[in-house]
Amino acid sequence: MRIRLTLLILWPLAASAHIGSPNIYYEGSAGPYALQVIIRPPDVIPGRAEISVRALDGNVQGISVLPARWDTGTKGAPSPDPAQPVRGDTNLFTAELWLMNSGAYNILIRADGAAGSGSTVVPINSIATARRGMPRGFGTMLGAWAGVLVLALVCLVGSAVRESVLPPGEEPTRKRTWLSRAAMVVGAFVIAAVLWGGRAWWNMVDRDYRNNRLYRADDLKATVITNNAQLVLKLRRSNERGSGRSLVPEHGKLMHAFVVRQPALDAFAHLHPLRIDDQNFETTLPSLPAGRYKVYADITHSSGQTHTLVADVVLPENAATGFSRADEDDSWMTESSPARSDAQRKTCVLPNDFTMQQVGIGNARMQFKVVDSDGKPAALEPYMTMQAHAVVHSHDATVFTHLHPFGTVSMTSQQLFAQRERERSNKPFEVVCGLPARPDVIIFPYEFPRPGAYRVWVQVKINGQVVTGFFDHIAS
Ligand SMILES: [Cu+2]
DSSP: OOOOOOOOOOOOOOOOOSSSOOOEEEEEETTEEEEEEEEEEESSEEEEEEEEESSSSSSSEEEEEEETTTBHHHGGGOOOOOOOOOOOOOOEEEEEEEOOSSEEEEEEEEEETEEEEEEEEEEEEEBBOOOOOOHHHHHHHHHHHHHHHHHHHHHHEEEEETTTOOOTTOOHHHHHHHHHHHHHHHHHHHHHHHHHHHHHHHHHHHHHHIIOOOOOEEEEEEEEEEEETTTEEEEEESSSSOOOOOOEEEEEEEEOEEEEEEEOOOOOEEEOOEEESSSSSEEEEEEOSSSEEEEEEEEETTTTTTEEEEOOOOOOOOOOOOOOOSSTEEEEOOOOOOOOOOOBOOOOOOOOGGGEEEEEEEEEEEEEEEOOSSSSSSBOOOOBBBBBEEEEEESSSEEEEEBBBBBSHHHHHHHHHHHHHHHHHHHHOOOOSOOOOOOSSSEOOOOSSSSSSEEEEEEETTEEEEEEEEEEEEOO
């Protein structure tokens, strides 16, 4: 009797609020200290999140970390874990935390040092994104051992019936021998039935994990219609997997949709579809070249959990005679200049003689500069309350991330948590998002998740107009 063991692969699925880029990057102040936080969440739940905290101004003596669920907060949480200083680096601390449930979590980070103590909160999605398999060799070995055990058990039944009541030295009768063979057959059937039942039970557990506990974003369907000589993008999300929680705005919008032409990534729009109801959203489309596009829609649930929904859509030749901007913060660009041959594109010419430059990628940061024709830093106005917005998209469309100078987290979910903490404890609880912006450089805390070719769009506002620079980067 052979045992079939279920296979074997690590199965990475569509990841969290960002696609293919599960790590969380955050820079912000904890009281008097500037911290850079990187969280590597587990891919199965319960699982351990790895947290590393770097003190950017180097006068922190101790860091402690604490996971808090969105609904229970620090009330249901254990006591904070001290993070360990990393040997050879006086400003770096690491810790591991167990995430026990799926859903929105917040990691409270407390820094202590000569200037007193301060704390901050980094929201994360606690989601299972992988299905762990058994290595093939290990499965084969266990299967072989199980086969031996089953065989031994059948023989044991046979010998028990044949010889257990036999006085020493006597031969079993013919009848007893036949009886024992019959018992072995019956025994084999019983064992087979038990194994079959076990297999059915295991498949049930596995099915439940895949259907109910493994994270999958809601499906999104995108269609384009023509209405009053304008192209309208209609988005419909199924929320049968969603918890039915209501949506909360992120920088004042319930949905941020990024429309990116595939596979050249040469047309890009950042739109804010209007909510019709919880399932349906729509927006007018600016003039984009015809072709195949991906739509990435970022939404935030009231729990603080963020989601990126993805849809494919084909845009027709734009016969629209006019375009009235549906939302004043909508912006888009098409790449009109011919693609340059160098793979690493580091400067981008913007309207009105401004230039955007990529001035450094490394140390978990991407840095950019916007200068005018004299090389002086441009005066950047807040675009949706932010100094800048960035979108990272891999050329093979397996990675999509939308981030800001404070990092890849949702500011809304951070502030919601702080607000709930105030209500729960009746004590002041303030979290300052990010670090004070520097006028000369735009810093995004981020690392490319794997080697490959990426395009990065950076959006800023100058003289009341949103401008978008784009860069190509080969990560190794
Ligand atoms: Cu943004």
